[in-house]
Amino acid sequence: MKSHLTNDIKYFDYNATHPPYTEILKSCLEEYLQNYYNPSGITRYSLQNQGKIEQTRKYLAKITHGIEKQFVFSSTGTEANHLLIQSLRVKYPNLRSVIVSPFEHSSMYSALEMFGFQAEIIQPNPSGTINLNHLEFLLKQEPRPVICLYAGNETGVIQPAEEIQTLTKQHGQLFYSDLMQAFCKIEVPFSLFDGYSFSGHKIGAGMGAAVTYLPESNPHFRLFGGGNQENEHRAGTENTFAISTLQKVTEIQLEGLHNKINRLQNFQSKLESELESYGCEIIAKNERRLPNTSFFILPIHTVDFFLLGLEEKGIIVSTGSSCKSRAREASKSLLYMGYAEEQALRAIRISTGSFTTLEDIEILITQIKELIQKFQ
Incomplete structure (x- = not known):
């Protein structure tokens, strides 16, 4: 293309x-212009649009081997990261701090601060990977969830996710990862992560659709209220155009x-x-x-x-x-x-x-x- x-x-x-991907965005926009109905409505036209959203959710579950209801669509990568961290706060209301890599996007640190988490930083190696010995020390000192992106947006360094996952599971902890730079650029071992995020604008799908995968479908968790969209995790009319584009571009990216x-x-x-x-x-x-x-x-x-x-x-x-x-x-x-x-x-x-x-x-x-x- x-x-x-x-x-x-x-x-x-x-x-x-x-x-x-201009052709894909144009085709999805043409489809939206003809079928612009609110996916939360009660008519069959609205239900058809809701079906398209659920089709994309099902597709993401298929390619990641995840659970459909644990995928939440939002608007940007920053929002997806905030949603990910809020899910951690809901799961652990009294948790004081988490273990975090020093290479995260600024939105991740902002989200941690917003939801009341102190970030204990893992010491890095000079080559750009985290120091696994220091991570192990921090987990032994105080077992807590670990947040480490899979690929650095600046250095491009790929972190040792398998070793990180092994350490977190030894201590019974969750492993969250920002996959913004890795998704559709390399093979991603989704099963290693309990929660993750990625965004359509990083792969050529345009602005407007990002994804958060939650470690569980918690009915008490919602980014904000006012509607029952996204399995009640995020109120607001879904962007059917951007979500459809995300799926079609992902298919092309993974195929090649x-x-x-x-x-x-x-x-x-x-x-x-x-x-x-x-x-x-x-x-x-x-x-x-x-x-x-x-x-x-x-x-x-x-x-x-x-x-x-x-x-x-x-x-x-x-x-x-x-x-x-x-x-x-x-x-x-x-x-x-x-x-x-x-x-x-x-x-x-x-x-x-x-x-x-x-x-x-x-x-x-x-x-x-x-x-x-x-x-x-």
Whole structure:
């Protein structure tokens, strides 16, 4: 399926938002324009729309081997993470703290704070994985639920989920994970996680639909009241258009997953080899990482001018998490990994995806080389 991106834009910020699958969004929108009925209504037209939502819920249960009623649709990844943490508060009303990785999206830490949890941070390894020995120490010291994303949105490092799951089960604890960057990018071992979240805009399904998988279908849990939608977990009229799009794009992404992984790994190897020859440092180079993500430190200090230079050429990259990139703050992930703030402020993230071509990569390499030479 072709990208709608013009030749004027070379897009390398897929970890922030994947460009939409235009044909799918158009077909789902056309369907919505003809069948716009409120899925919570009592007519057969409304019931048909509710049936489409339940079909997507059933599909997600099938591909993840989960339980249908434990999937809740919401609007954004941030909301999905808040919903996940609220479910933890409902399950453990007196729980004081949880064990958390230092690499979470800011929305996860915000959700923990909002629902009254103290976050005890797991010490990381310099390579970007959590320190399993420290996790084991924390669990022995005080058994508590563990929250650790599966793949870092900045570094792309994939965490040792199987080992984490083994430790949590030894201590009878839940293991929650943010799968925003992993879903439809790599094979995800869903069965290892008791609860998780992911979002349609990270895979090309557009904005408006995110997913939370709850550890149990608790009738006393609701994000907010006012209606009985989403098995009474989240009141509000469901976004049938976005939910349908989420399923159709997921089907396409999973069907071509292995080919995409191989193609993006080749791009990653080519890009990083060139970057190193220009004096860039590839972060977590020897760790298992997402095939689409390269996080590196520039050998120059004029990062803002570097970014402007790329943008003038129609090239879009990032300095890290999309929720923080405008602020130009030092990456907290890198600071936890032992990098100095000055180094972290020189970090650039390149993330590719379904519509990235070899020509795009070659143009990017050429422009990076020219700008580094210009500012050195």
